[in-house]
Each structure stands twice: as C-alpha cells, then as structure tokens.
Amino acid sequence: MKRNADSALNVLGKTTYIDDMPENSDMLHAAIVTSPSAHGSFTGLDARAALAYAPGVRILVAADVPGQNELSTSIPDEPMLSTGDWHFRGEVLALVLAPTRSVARKAAALVKIEGRVDLPAIVDPRAAYANGDVIMTPRTQRLGDPEAAFKLCDVVVSGRVESAGQEHVYLETQGAIAYPEDSGGVRVFSGTQSPAGVQAIVARILGVPMNLVEIETRRLGGAFGGKEDQASGWAALASLGAVKTGKPVKLYLNRRDDMNSTGKRHPSSSDFKIGLKKDGTILAFEADYYQNSGAATDLAPAIIPRTLFHAASAYHIPNVRATGIMCRTNLVPFTAFRGFGGPQGIFVIECAIEKAARELGMDPAEIQQKNLLSEGDVSHYGMQMADVRGKETFEQCMKKAGWPELRAGIAAFNAKNKAYKRGAAVLPLCFGISFTKIMLNQGGSLVHVFNDGSVSVATGAIEMGQGVGRKIAVVVSRALGAPLSSIRIESTRTTTVANTVATAASTGTDINAMAAQVACLEIKKRLVAIAAARLGIDAATVDIADGRVFSGGKHATVPGPGGDGMVALTFAALAKAAYENRVDLSAHGFYATPGLHYDMKAEHGSPFLYHVYGCAVVTATLDVLRGSYRFDDAFIAHDIAESIDPLVDMGQIEGAFAQGLGWSCLEELKFDGSGRLLSDTLSTYKLPDAHFMPEMHVDFCTRPNPKVVANSKAVGEPPLMYGIAGYFAVLDALKAARPDAPSFHDLPMTPEKAMLFLTGDLAGVLEKERS
Ligand code: MTE
Ligand code: HPA
Ligand code: MOS
Numbered sequence: 001m002k003r004n005a006d007s008a009l010n011v012l013g014k015t016t017y018i019d020d021m022p023e024n025s026d027m028l029h030a031a032i033v034t035s036p037s038a039h040g041s042f043t044g045l046d047a048r049a050a051l052a053y054a055p056g057v058r059i060l061v062a063a064d065v066p067g068q069n070e071l072s073t074s075i076p077d078e079p080m081l082s083t084g085d086w087h088f089r090g091e092v093l094a095l096v097l098a099p100t101r102s103v104a105r106k107a108a109a110l111v112k113i114e115g116r117v118d119l120p121a122i123v124d125p126r127a128a129y130a131n132g133d134v135i136m137t138p139r140t141q142r143l144g145d146p147e148a149a150f151k152l153c154d155v156v157v158s159g160r161v162e163s164a165g166q167e168h169v170y171l172e173t174q175g176a177i178a179y180p181e182d183s184g185g186v187r188v189f190s191g192t193q194s195p196a197g198v199q200a201i202v203a204r205i206l207g208v209p210m211n212l213v214e215i216e217t218r219r220l221g222g223a224f225g226g227k228e229d230q231a232s233g234w235a236a237l238a239s240l241g242a243v244k245t246g247k248p249v250k251l252y253l254n255r256r257d258d259m260n261s262t263g264k265r266h267p268s269s270s271d272f273k274i275g276l277k278k279d280g281t282i283l284a285f286e287a288d289y290y291q292n293s294g295a296a297t298d299l300a301p302a303i304i305p306r307t308l309f310h311a312a313s314a315y316h317i318p319n320v321r322a323t324g325i326m327c328r329t330n331l332v333p334f335t336a337f338r339g340f341g342g343p344q345g346i347f348v349i350e351c352a353i354e355k356a357a358r359e360l361g362m363d364p365a366e367i368q369q370k371n372l373l374s375e376g377d378v379s380h381y382g383m384q385m386a387d388v389r390g391k392e393t394f395e396q397c398m399k400k401a402g403w404p405e406l407r408a409g410i411a412a413f414n415a416k417n418k419a420y421k422r423g424a425a426v427l428p429l430c431f432g433i434s435f436t437k438i439m440l441n442q443g444g445s446l447v448h449v450f451n452d453g454s455v456s457v458a459t460g461a462i463e464m465g466q467g468v469g470r471k472i473a474v475v476v477s478r479a480l481g482a483p484l485s486s487i488r489i490e491s492t493r494t495t496t497v498a499n500t501v502a503t504a505a506s507t508g509t510d511i512n513a514m515a516a517q518v519a520c521l522e523i524k525k526r527l528v529a530i531a532a533a534r535l536g537i538d539a540a541t542v543d544i545a546d547g548r549v550f551s552g553g554k555h556a557t558v559p560g561p562g563g564d565g566m567v568a569l570t571f572a573a574l575a576k577a578a579y580e581n582r583v584d585l586s587a588h589g590f591y592a593t594p595g596l597h598y599d600m601k602a603e604h605g606s607p608f609l610y611h612v613y614g615c616a617v618v619t620a621t622l623d624v625l626r627g628s629y630r631f632d633d634a635f636i637a638h639d640i641a642e643s644i645d646p647l648v649d650m651g652q653i654e655g656a657f658a659q660g661l662g663w664s665c666l667e668e669l670k671f672d673g674s675g676r677l678l679s680d681t682l683s684t685y686k687l688p689d690a691h692f693m694p695e696m697h698v699d700f701c702t703r704p705n706p707k708v709v710a711n712s713k714a715v716g717e718p719p720l721m722y723g724i725a726g727y728f729a730v731l732d733a734l735k736a737a738r739p740d741a742p743s744f745h746d747l748p749m750t751p752e753k754a755m756l757f758l759t760g761d762l763a764g765v766l767e768k769e770r771s
Contacts, residue, residue: 005469005489006219017172017221018189019252027177028058030241030251031104033094033111034261035086038123038330038675042084043115045094050110057107058097060244067207071233071296073197075135078296078333080205080236085119087295088332089675090260095237097249121675124770125269125290125327135297135326141308141603143380144319146275149284153275155359161272161351163344163747165292165669166265166337166662167685170464172221174231174262175252178202178238185212186239192231193223193462194502199494201232202239210494213239218491220464224659225336227464228502229299230263259680263335264669266303267292268344274352280360280367284319287311287348291341293326296333300326303341305436309607310345312380314390314430315371320380330675336504338659339720342431346721347664350427351745354728358743364728365403365426369394372428382604389613389639393701394428396637397615400699406619414736422632423732424619427725431718432608433506434593440501441593441609443511447476447519448586449527451579453547453572455482458490460500461512466716467648468508474644475513475710479520480527481544482571497588506714509644510609511591514709519589526585530578531569534558547571610707612714613639616657616722618694622733627755629730631661631694636722638698641705641713653698653719660723662688665730665749730754 009015033045047059062069062081072078082093094111098104122128150156176190185208192198195215203210215235220227234251241249253261268291275284289307293300304324311322322345350364357364372390379385403426410422435441448456457476463469469489477484490496503512524544531549532539541552549556549569557566558573578585598605617635622628634657643649666686670678679685704711727749734757735743744757746766756762 006463016218018175018177018191021177021189023250024248027248027250028097028099028241028245029101029104030238030249031096031101031108032092032257032261033096033108035082035089035091035093036113037118038089038121039119040086041117041119042113046112046114049112050096050107053107053110054098054103056099057103058245059111060095060097060240064244065205065240067205070204071201071236072298073229074301075297078298080233088330089677090332092233092237092261095241097241097245121330123329123331123671123673123675125292125329128327128329129290129325133328135293135300135328138323138325139304139308139603140321140323141311141381142321146284146286146319146321149319150273150275153283154278155356156273156275157352157355157359158271158273159351159355159745161270161348161745163268163347165267165334166667167259167669168224168226168264168337169687170220170222170224170226173253173255173258174227174234175250176235176238177248177250178235178242179248180242180246181212183212184208184243186242187214188216188235188239190215190217190231190235191220191227192217192235193220193227193464193504194231195492195494196460196498196500197229197502198232198235202236205236206239206243214493214495216491216493217462220462223464224338225340225504226262228336228504230335255682256680260677261332263294263298263333265337265663266334266341266344267669270348272348272352274356276356276360276367278360280362280370282315282317282367282371285312285317285349285352286321287323289322289324289344289348291324291326292329292331292334294329294331294333298333298335302437303336306341307345309381309432309436310342311349313346313349314373314428314613315349316373316377317371317380322380331671338656338717340505340717343660343663343721343724347724347747350724350728354731354743363407368426368428373430381607383606383608385611387610389701389703390428390430393613393637393639394615396699396701397617397635400637400697401617401635403617419624421622421624421733421736422619423622423729423734423736424617425725425728425732427616427722429612429614429718429721431612431721433510433610433612433714434596434608435501435505435507436607438596438598438607441507441511441596443500443515443591444497445512445515445519445589446497446586447516447523447589449523449575451576451585453482453486453570453575455480455487456490457487457516458493458496459512459516460492460497460503461508462492462503464503466508466652467645468503468512470648471509471644472513472516476516476520479517480524481546483547486547506716506718508716509712510708510714511593515589515591517589517709518591519587522587522589523585526583527574527578530581530583531556531574534569534577544571544574549574610705612718614718614722616725618725618729620726620729620733622730622737622754624737624758627758628751629733629754631692631726631729634694634696634722636696636698638700638719639713640700640715641703642711643700643702644710644712649715650698652715654696656717656719657696657722658688658693660720661693661726662723664723664727664747666692668748668750734758
C-alpha cells in the first residue's frame, strides 16, 4: 500500500523539489561571494571584473538592503550580508546575479575583496569562554545539594568529554526562488521547515509588512533541523534580488557552499563529576557544558536548555547541578540538529557512568538499571515524571537482547580471541517532547471538503521525508470519516495558515494533526446534521466512517438517483448535499499544547507535555590490528504508544538510529586551528551506509498516550540517541583489548581513534589537538 503521497514519486525520481520547478525565461540565477577566512575585515569589494565578465551580471551588497540587514530572531548578531567585517569562513559578503547559474558562479569568483585584514580566530569554546566571548548569561539547573552529597559518596569521579558537530547532509541543499510582485513584496518558494519564520525575516529584510510576503514549501529533500532557522537567509537573498531586479531569482547552494556556509550540530566540550554509593546508586552529578555556538546566536538559547534538561538522561539523580555556556567562536553559526542539544547532554552522563562503573568494578548496565527513573520522580528541572516507561522498555530490551547470555558470550569470545574483541553497550532513553521555547507550541489548520467529497488539508507542517503528511491524512480520515484516498495534504503556505511554527522538536504530528482534527470535527458536526435531516433521524445516532454514513451502527441508505431502489449514503453524497443546502464545508483549527510552564529564573517547571522512553543494546566486533570495527546487532525497545503508521514510525526509528550511530562513531566534522572546515565535501565527510548498520531488532511499547492525537507519541528525534550506544559498544571492545588503558570520551569513535587507542598513542594525539 502507498504510505506517503511522495513515496512513488521519490522512487521514480519524479518528485519536484524547488530546483526541479520549471524556470521562467527571465529568471536570474544567484551565487554567493563568501569570506575567505574565519575572522577579518575589509574596506570594500571590487566588482569590475565580475561585471565585465558577461552582460547582465549584477552584484548586491549590504547597502542594497532596503529594510534591516539582520537574520537573527534573538540577539541581532547575524547580518545577511557582511558590513565590513566577517566572523566565520563562509559568511556571505555579496550576492551575484546573472542569466545562468554558471555565469553567476564564474562572476562571483571574480569579485575581489579590498583592504582585507585577517584577525585572530577563536575556534575552541573554552578559549572563547576564557576570553569572555559568551552569548547571554550561562544557565544553571539545580536539584538538591551536590556539594554536600559528594561527601556522602563512596566513589566520586570526574572527567572531560568532547563531542564533535554533525553535518546535516540533507539530500536537497538549501535554496529558494523568489518572484517579485507588483505590491512591492514577493512570493517565495523556500526550502524551509518554517515558512512563517522565513516570511518574518524576508519582510524585515525588504522593509515591508508580512502580508506582502508569501512563502510556500511543498516538501523538503530532508532537513534534520538544518532548515529550521537557517533557510531564511537564502530566501531573503533571493527576495532581495527579486525586488532589486524585478525578475524571479533562484538561489541554490551547491554542496560545498552549503557545507561551508550553513550551520550544523553544535560541537560541545564538558566537565563532569559524578558521585555514587558502592552499590552503584548515583547520589550526585555536576556538569558544565561549553557549547561551541559559532559566530552567531541562532538557536543556541533554545538548544542549551535542552542539553541541560537531558543532563540526567533516563536516570533519577537526587542532587544535580548542570550549567550550559554558549561560547561564541569564529566558526559557522551552529544550529538545530535532530535531538537539539539533547545528544550532547546524554553523551556526558553516559561517559560519567562508564567511568564510574570502571572505578566500582561494575558493568555500566548495572548502574544504568539501578538509577532508572520511576513514576512520580521529580526531575532536576522540577517536573514530576508521569507515565514513566523507562524500566519497562529497559527490561523489554534486555530480554530481547538476552543480556546475561550476550555478556557471557562476549566474555568467552574475548578470552579466546586476540585479533578480534567484541563489546556491547546499553542506552536507556528518556526524551522530552515539546519545543523548549513554550511560545512555539502552537499550530493551525485549514480544511476544505469539496462538493465532490474530496478533501484538502493545509497545516503548518512541512513534509521533509518524516511522513507527517501521511500521519495527518490518517488522522483526518478518521476524524472526518472520509476515505484516506480522498485526502490531499496541501503544500504549506503562509497565506493559508498563518503564524505557524517550524516543523521541529518532533512535534509536527502532535501539533498539526491535532489542529487538523479540530477543524475536521467541526465540519463533521455539520455533515452529521445534514445526514440526520436527510435520513429523518436523531443526529446522535449518526456516524460517518470509511466514506459511508452509519445510523445505529448500520450503513444508512437513501433512495437512488432514479427514485427506485436504495443506495448507501456516502461521504461524497453528503458533501454534495451540504453544498446544496448552503452549509459551510470549510473550517480552521487551532491547537496550543496545554499545561506547559517554565520559570526561566528559577529554572523550574514543566516544559514537556510528555517524555518518550526506550532502550537500545548495541554490539560490536573490533579488529584489534586495524582499529576497524563492525556493528553486529542492535536490539531496541521503543515507546511508540499507539502508532498512527507503524511503517512510517519504523522508518523514523531506523533512520534516526543510523544518524545517531553516524554522529557517535563515523562522521567527523573537522575544522583546522584557523577555523577552516576540512570536511567540506562528501569525499572527506563519511556517512553511515547500509553496510555500516547492524542487524536491527526493534520492538514497540504500544501503551496508548492519551495526551496526544490518536494516543500516539512523537518519534522523529528520540531514537537518534540509541546511536550513542555504538560509541560505548566499541569502547567496551577496546577495553577488552587493552584492559589497563584509561577510557576516553571523545566522540566520534572513528576507527582512526580506535587504532590510536590500541597503539597507545591516542592520549598524546588528543592532548595536542586540544592545545
Ligand atoms: N526524517 C526525515 N526523513 N527527514 C528529516 O529531515 N528531520 C527530523 C525528524 N525526522 C527529518 C526526519 C527532525 S530533526 C525532526 S524535529 C522531525 O523529523 C520533524 O518532523 P516531525 O515533528 O513531524 O516528526
Ligand atoms: N526543538 C527543536 N526546535 C526548537 C526547539 C526544540 O525544543 N525549541 C525551539 N526550536
Ligand atoms: Mo528537529 S532538530 O527539531 O528540526
């Protein structure tokens, strides 16, 4: 069965992305001129050679911006076009327009920077912190009294943890096409997770009210957070070109420009201290997270609290202090990436547990199990945990993996083999669902039933491959009683549903399917009244399901067209009757997530509607001579609740796990000391592929979640965390090879690092890299 309106098109390569749209003959193509170093200043640009290169070349700079030259949604620290200095390599200095893309790119290469002065660049977050280069005041969440608790502990260990960034590698790079309008505004096709966000920025750049800017997004070839805030610059540049020239302008980044000039997952450097009793009970945990924010604020103030919220991960720890510091460096402004700061926090507590386990001579899994959250526990941010499914999914997963036998089997293998060592690790999951910025937890819809019974559904949701359109269609079909095949999910447009939020925080279905359901129930009420009148019965006995009207549980029938014989009263006939009776067949729906509150000063409240739980066991086999390894099995028990579409959800779990495994073990986002991105092509940035993945064995915990539409749970981000188990599975194998060497907590666990660990050279190499 066709799962998703796009699946067949995707398989056939027929899906129309923005770059595939038919082009107008007068369309101009844009290319960007970017900063050549991580920090510098310039006095101007010499565009003579570029303008002379071909007829019709135009160059736009900061002075051409009619409105405000600013992309940030918080602290104004991110000009769209540089104004005399630059703060990261890849910053946009000028926009070049030309009749073809190739001419635009060649002309852009001819633009000369005048009066260039390179300035010292800071790439390390701790160096930035020491320099006082922080964004906003650091935030601290607390519970109990860790200082006092450490004194009561049998074991206290501390350590340092590094995690690298991650490139989104969405298949479709960033871009937009802007059409000028006679109003002075623009109509834009933008590759964004947040059309309303892009609308606000484009209006600001052009200096026009938001009602002169219409943004449309049909779908994205992937986003993973990279197009939550960072799609607006490209749409705004194209819009600027369109109003300046009166012609449509298309700006599409090639892969290298995209990798150099757009944000990625935040690299993070942390210090931790953990205290436990002899039996493995964790009494206290402290951590400082130095987030490498890059050169601009972007979403850092929303991402750092998610790191803090996940500081204790799936565990109840009675004494916690977690401090998040946003450090401004001369790297590309880092941004949202699946997990949104959560993975960076979760990795640290898992490193602390791994180190403590070693000290106590225990298996980390024992400590993990002993400290899992229980019903009613109060988190370190003051939220009482309800409907906790941590222990349940942990047990489900361990049973599936056959943990004790698995462990014994690995020990026996390792005792016999010198050239290969096996390892295993467990990762329990608890991930909070809702935008960390409470205001963003809202959404709207507009539903039309046409008088032939076909249905059009518009919401703020963006389809980026995650299947949100499919899930909304299923919910709409159930709510209206219309056949699934009659439902079309419209492209997302700011003029259809206004003031929406980004499709992010895994809440796309939670928010938008709920808003759609609200509208559908309104229309259904009207249709039921029509049916009741038509059938001459009480509306309370009428229902509509699967495209048919039911009365008292049986198919309702009406006289056929010729007057002779009875025919079923269908959804389509009902829609026609409503139209003939002048009944409104359209409705708008709105949903705001209830019950959220958070006091930023006290760092206390209930910021999430609920949590997603789960557990993963990952096993690995290490080649001790080469440092290479392969993952054997992944056993996952995932809290999916009542799945709206199990196949879609399974795809999300497998995909997120692959992305998490990539971040933890393989993908190496590498900058040199001068702030140059070394891994800026797909030949230098290694992605996980099918061969890299272990055999996956996924089970669901299907208990309904009454807090959400259709008793479901969000799925997009949480399973990414399971990938972290991959790091520890390889580490476990490495420890079997060199039992006396100290562990290291420097993600990703590349084969290169594994090799250096095995030869005894890793500590020295890491030391050198850090200094
Ligand atoms: N799946 C695909 N195929 N492509 C994507 O870009 N983005 C992820 C996740 N799954 C993504 C994806 C991220 S970062 C989020 S927040 C959610 O999908 C957003 O969609 P949802 O809220 O509808 O789950
Ligand atoms: N997740 C993703 N995107 C966001 C969030 C969040 O919690 N808050 C603001 N934007
Ligand atoms: Mo996802 S990082 O919330 O777009």
